Amino acid sequence: MVQLKEYTKDEIQKTKAAGKVVIILHDKIYDVTEFLNEHPGGEEILIDHAGKDGTENFNDVGHSQDALDLMNKYKIGELVESERTNKPLKKGWVAGYNNKQPEKEKYVKGPGAPFYTLIAAIMLLAAIVFYNMS
Numbered sequence: 001m002v003q004l005k006e007y008t009k010d011e012i013q014k015t016k017a018a019g020k021v022v023i024i025l026h027d028k029i030y031d032v033t034e035f036l037n038e039h040p041g042g043e044e045i046l047i048d049h050a051g052k053d054g055t056e057n058f059n060d061v062g063h064s065q066d067a068l069d070l071m072n073k074y075k076i077g078e079l080v081e082s083e084r085t086n087k088p089l090k091k092g093w094v095a096g097y098n099n100k101q102p103e104k105e106k107y108v109k110g111p112g113a114p115f116y117t118l119i120a121a122i123m124l125l126a127a128i129v130f131y132n133m134s
C-alpha cells in the first residue's frame with residue numbers, strides 16, 4: 001500500500017495563508033482548492049473549514065457513497081499518528097434527503113389520460129359526422 005504523506009494540524013492550518021483550501025476529515029487530509037466550484041454543497045462551506053478539522057460537520061451533513069468515492073481524488077495525506085482522533089466515518093443516509101419533494105407533489109395535477117382520450121374520440125366522431133354530411 002502507498003504510504004500517505006503525514007501532516008500536523010499546525011501545517012494544515014498554515015495552508016490557509018497560502019490561499020489553499022485544505023481540510024482534515026476523519027484524520028485524512030484533503031486539498032479541495034480545485035473542487036470549490038464543483039462542490040454541490042457550495043464553496044462557502046469548504047472555505048469556512050479551510051485549515052481545520054471538518055469531520056464533525058461533514059458527518060452531520062451525511063455525504064453519499066458517491067461523495068466518499070470522489071473524496072479520494074482530493075486526498076493528499078493524513079494526520080501524524082499522535083494527532084489523530086480516530087473518529088469513525090458516518091454514513092447511511094444521503095445528503096439532501098430532507099429536501100426531497102413530498103410524495104404527493106410527484107404526481108401530475110389535472111384530468112389525466114382517460115379524459116383526453118374521450119375528448120379525442122368525440123372530436124373524431126364529430127369529424128366523421130361532418131365529413132358524411134357534406
Ligand code: HEM
Pocket residue numbers: 023030032039040041042045046049054057058061062063064065066067068070071074094095096097099
Ligand atoms: C473532499 C471533501 C468533500 C467532497 C468530495 C464533498 C462532496 C459532496 C457531494 C458529492 C455532495 C452532494 C451530495 C452527496 O452526494 O452526498 C455534497 C453535498 C454537501 N456537502 Fe460536501 N463534500 C466535501 C466536503 C464537505 C465539507 C467539509 C462540508 C462541511 C460541512 C460539506 C458540506 C456539504 C453540504 C452542506 C452539502 C449539501 C447537502 C444537501 O444538499 O443536503 N462537504 N458534498
